[in-house]
Amino acid sequence: MTVSPSELARRLGEHAEAVCREYLSNGRRSGNYWMVGDVRNTRGRSMHVRLKAVGSKAAGKWTDESSGEYGDLLDVIEQSCGLVDFREVADEARRFLSMPLPPPQPPPQPLGAQRQLAAARGSPDAARRLFAMSQPIAGTLAERYLAGRGILLSAHERALRFHPGCYYRDLVSGETQALPALIAAVTSLDGQITGLQRTWLDPSGDGKAQLADPRRSLGHLFGNAIWLGLEPGAPVPVMAAGEGLETMASLRTVMPVLPVAAATSANHLAGLRLPPSCRRLYVAADADAAGRHGIERLSQRAGEAGILALVLRPQLGDFNDDLRHLGPAHLAAWLSDQLVPEDVRLFLPPG
Structure with a gap:
């Protein structure tokens, strides 16, 4: 039987402290939270993971106060292990929970579908594909968003692009929706794209989208910008x-x-x-x-x-x-x- 991402995240949440000790080993417990530097297991205290449910607040949810990022324990496994796509993340979660692996995957999908799925996860290759699928910001909601904040940049700024339908996954329900987004390339000093930042925008043009976390990053960010x-x-x-x-x-x-x-x-x-x-x-x-x-x-x-x-x-x-x-x-x-x-x-x- 296939287990949904939200069910996997819930089961991991039942063992939140054990997950943290395994994948966020550079942190430590403080009350009802596990404190660590970030989701990639850096030393520090910027990120906190809730270890026990409190009212409607589920165990395993985390917030990074420095970056504003949010997530669940599936994201912890993905980022701390450097995994590329969701199948690898789910397999690692099942291994930790001692659950059986799913049946073999069906034959490969058409190339276009493969690219779309790969672009949805967190590797540098996925970041590069998503950036390539985006367009210059001139005349788009992204330009309107920046102008609304008083920001006027040259049309030659190559790091910023616009995607009219970038996928957003709700970290609680697992549901996805496609929304316009400002796409900002994170690059190394030699200009290679190593990651990107997505800022989802309100389709009406009124600032950021009304989401719990309208800004997320993916790829290799540390050392780059x-x-x-x-x-x-x-x-x-x-x-x-x-x-x-x-x-x-x-x-x-x-x-x-x-x-x-x-x-x-x-x-x-x-x-x-x-x-x-x-x-x-x-x-x-x-x-x-x-x-x-x-x-x-x-x-x-x-x-x-x-x-x-x-x-x-x-x-x-x-x-x-x-x-x-x-x-x-x-x-x-x-x-x-x-x-x-x-x-x-x-x-x-x-x-």
Whole structure:
């Protein structure tokens, strides 16, 4: 008998602590939660997994407070083991639960169906296929979403694309639906796509889709980033880095020739690989303290590599808040007081 993904997740939840000890071995129990760095079993405390059901809140559900990602124990198995497609994840879950494997798969599906299924799971190859299936953002809901946040980017930004019907899986019910999405490529320094970030959008054009977690990432993210303005192989003596796409795209809006990197989370910011030619790094901070570890660790690593690291601080919650509520001229003036004078001349257009 075939067991549904939601039933597998429920059964894993009945043994949540044992699952965590097996697949998130770098964490530890704290009350009713298992604390660990992230779903890939990094050391830390950003991610917490509920070990026992509380009211309507099921055991095995997890949240990463740094990245905003959510999931269940199937996602833990997928990411911590580096598995590629759902059949492998389900087989590993059954092995852990000592359940029988399903009967042999039917003959291979047509190539188009294979590609569509592969693109739905979390490997770099799937990320590359999904990105290739997307289109430039000009004239799409993705461009409208960014413009609604005050973000105006060059049409030559190759990292951002739009998919009119990107699949979204509800992590509780297992149900899927197709929604428009902003697709952002996560790349290595040589320009190779290693993952991507999907931001599902409201079909009406009114911001993000009304979902529990309208933003998810897949692929190999650690060390890589959503790069805006990076030309592979070209020297990058000065750059900026931060967590969120909107934060870094806001800086890029007022400093359109400054290369910027959005690492997608505080943990990934801490591990961002910097170009060997980099000599000065601006790290974009948010007003809250959630990303302080990532800023401090990246600044430390930069200093050890002989790179001058300077922190840029917003006036409001983050630089997108500044851009939307104070305007680009005010943001540029605010930044001019935090940049090295040489960089003011290089990167801030004359007012």
